[in-house]
Amino acid sequence: MKRVGGISILAIATCIAMPAFAQDASKTQTQAGGLEEIVVTATKRAENLQNVPVAVSAISSSELANQGVFDTSDLNGSMPNLQVSSAYGPQQPNFTLRGIGVGTELSASAASPVGVYVDEVYQTFRASQGQQLYDLNQVEVVRGPQGTLYGRNTTGGAINFITRKPALKGDNGYLTAGYANYNRRNFEGAIELTPFEDRFGIRIAGTYVKMDPYIHNLMPAGLNTTAAGGASGRNFATGRDPGGDESYAFRGTMRFKPVNTIDITLKGYASKSTGGAAASIGAGPYKSNPGLFDYENPNFILSPLFSALGSKGAGLLPSSYSRAGLSDTEIEQDTIGRAVTRTEGAVLTVKADLTSRLNLTSITGYDSGLYLQTQTDCDSSPLRLCSNGYRSDFKAFNQDLRLDYSNGPLKMIAGAYYGWDSVTSNNAIDIFNLLSDVRAALGLPATWFNPAGGFNGTVLSAGSVPTGILGKQHFRQERKSWAVYGEGSYEITPAVKFTAGLRYTTDTTRYRDGITTYYDDAGNARMLAVSAYGAPYFLSPVYNEAGAVVIPATGGTMPGGVNKDGKTSRISGRAILDWKPVDGVMLYASYSRGYRAGTFNGLAYISSPQVYFVKPEEVNAYEAGFKTRFLGNRLQVNGSFFYYDYKNQQSQVVDQSVTANIITLDGTMKGLELDVEFAATDRLTLSASLGLLDSKYKDFDQATCAALNLSGLYPAQQGSCVQSGAGSVSVGGNPFPYAPTSSINLAFDWNAAEVGGGTIKVHGDTAYSGRFYYDSFKDYSRGVLKNLATGPYTNGEGDYWVFNSRISYVTDRYTLSVWGKNLSNKLYFPGGYPNEGITGAGYLVRALPRTFGVEGTVRF
Secondary structure (H helix, E strand, O other), X not given: OHHHHHHHHHHHHHHHHHHHHHHHHHOOXXXXXXXOOOEEOOOOOOEEHHHOOOOEEEXXXXXXXXXXXXXXXXXXXXXXXEEEEOOOOOOOOEEEEOOXXXXXXXXXXXXXXXXXXXXXXXXXXXXXXXXXXXXXXEEEEEEOOOOOOOOOOOOOEEXXXXXXXXXXXXXXXXXXXEEEOOOEEEEEEEEEEEEEOOOEEEEEEEEEEEEOOOOEEOOOOEEOOOOHHHOOOOOEEOOOOOEEEEEEEEEEEEEEOOOOOEEEEEEEEEEEEEEEOOOOOOEOOOOOOOOEEEOOOOOOOOHHHHHHHOOOOOOOOOOEEEOOOOOOOEEOOOOOOEEEEEEEEEEEEEEEEOOOOEEEEEEEEEEEEEEXXXXXXXXXXXXXXXXXXXXXXXXXXXXXXXXXEEEOOEEEEEEEEEEEEEEEEEEEEXXXXXXXXXXXXXXXXXXXXXXXXXXXXXXXXXXXXXXXXXXXXXXXXXXXEEEEEEEEEEEEEOOEEEEEEEEEEEEEEEEEEEEEXXXXXXXXXXEEEEOXXXXXXXXXXXXXXXXXXXXXXXXXXXXXXXXEEEEEEEEEEEEEEEEOOOOOEEEEEEEEEEEEOOEEOOOOOOOHHHOOEEOOEEEEEEEEEXXXXXXXXXXXXXXXXXXXXXXXXXXXXXXXXXXXXXXXXXXXXXXXXXXXXEEOOOOEEEEEEEEEEEEEEOOOOHHHHHOOOOOOOOOOEEOOEEEEOOEEEEOOOOOOOXXXXXXXXXXXXXXXXXEOOEEEEEEEEEEEEOOEOOOOOOOOOOHHHHHOOOOHHHHOEOOEEEEEEEEEEEOOOEEEEEEEEOOOOOOOOOEEEOOHHHHOOEEEEOOOOOEEEEEEEEEO
């Protein structure tokens, strides 16, 4: 990691050399015109960011407005080593901190390793994490494992969205309205009333956004005739455009201070988002012609059937599909579904000053909701190769109770946490169901049942016609988490402080009623693929072409669903030593251990053994950093160096049965962060940040791995040797998914001129992302992976810049703005899934094209 080392030396030299100059400069520089003090609550108490010995960044409400942050994806480029992407729209973001995130895990049963909090309440369900980005006071991002004060599922870090609450001072409010291309309309507003000054206040806030799709589906609604002329009459195209979104949310907050020592806040909220489900821009197996999907390519699992029935054979199936003539905002896909996200909840926060040195805080939260995606194309073509649907209903409860003690050089926090959550998933499985049309064209009855050709070569002949996998999956996962924690800091000298904390956590996970039922084209339930029976349970006989029974009905008592339990207990925590050699300079070193609870492999729909408990994820993290301010408070330079040692990092691969399986891998991550902010003049502020990452999984010899038979293992792995859809392969030495080697953010804020009692403000920013890969197989160049994928998906993504700008005219009463995002109209794909071997094309999710608009705000 030579690049990291070289920059590290420069950063250290800068940090150590500048203080002496800074002290001289501060004699002539005043605080006026300098950088503002930023107060954060990353340590569960309000502190100046520059005095907190952890890697934390914060964006205030004014900065959110200046930068035009509309949704979570706009946080990209706002701080070092933060990436935000999603295949499901802005309401379900995937946060990645320092290369640690949830980008490869699809199941609702999996929790993110980056803990997302709203007003300190843990947001359990990922689909709800993008619903509250309005009327915010601040966004705080703590990088690195937070195993003491946050604790739950925070091996990557924590993000806390802090909403505005009544200030108990007067009445106020605002209303914002905007319009942009793609017919985007947005409204946001809040009103705050204070019936009793310093005692009781109410704040009500809401937002509404509606935007037309920017990708257009050229496939008309109606019978899908791309396979065998639509002979079965079962497969229909929706004709719907993907994307487009209509969302609303509102929040009511009451704050009551009966006496000066007690502060009670009660918040209720609700939100809903509807629109066309997100879609992919497919990429075929040839990098020179990514728009060609070759269904006779041997990497494609159904290529023998397409070769026999394609244009060179029976003519029932196309031999290929081409995107030729389509733009990067046009698709031809048969089933674009409808996506709905809904959340509602309440939070009660009570803070009491028990004595002048001891405070009590209680935070109680409950939320519920759903994520619904009706069947949506996952093969990127007009064919009915893949069209799955998902529904997850969730509810969660969180209670945190803590004491905060402060007495001179000693500060302590002690607390207890309890939380439970439940998610119930009902998913529709629709794989290879173009075969319904093939079956009908060949004269086989609708009761013909041979899912994915699974009976060929055993009870049926090798040449028997396969049917698709048409099924329904149901499961419920319940989790409970208990923890006690404590952290204390002591100023050994006025310049040296030591901090240490521990947390003991017990997590129990129950997987209940897991059952998957397969159906034939006549709608008859034929087989339980996943059930308590443990093997395929046939609800009715399977017949061959002659009508003879080849598999009898299983008989006996109908089995119930799979029920399994998992439990883990872990100790996590941290130790930090910080030193302030001179005013404005802090150096720190830390060790921390993070923990992410185990879970179940929720998307198992092929066999019962695929429902297994995934081991908990653990990380030991070592970090050294510095925080400095000098030049009369005009220049701030913060940085850190870190090394992570991961055990059982949870990731996901797709196996030969077309099932997404969660695996666990050991690996290391080392990196650097540098964050600079400079008030060049009283009117111009410049900022820049740099992130470098070097990650790799633990080595495993490829030749040894290739010889291993991992079939029958759950998960199918031995260390870094993993069973892929093409066979065993070592991922040792590969980087973590979605961990870019480098990232750069540059920005400026310029108060350009004073005009007519107001100020013209100009903001500009750009973000660069280095190369990253979509999954743990990297570029698919190793071993048997070449037989799985060869197209552009294997390139990963990166080496691109994105430019944004906003110009505003601001007075005390109103703001008028024009803005643009992705100004160069860069085409890039922040998300992707490895579908090439399954559906013939890689699944790539594109980012928004260039958007621009106007916005106005009135304050009262």
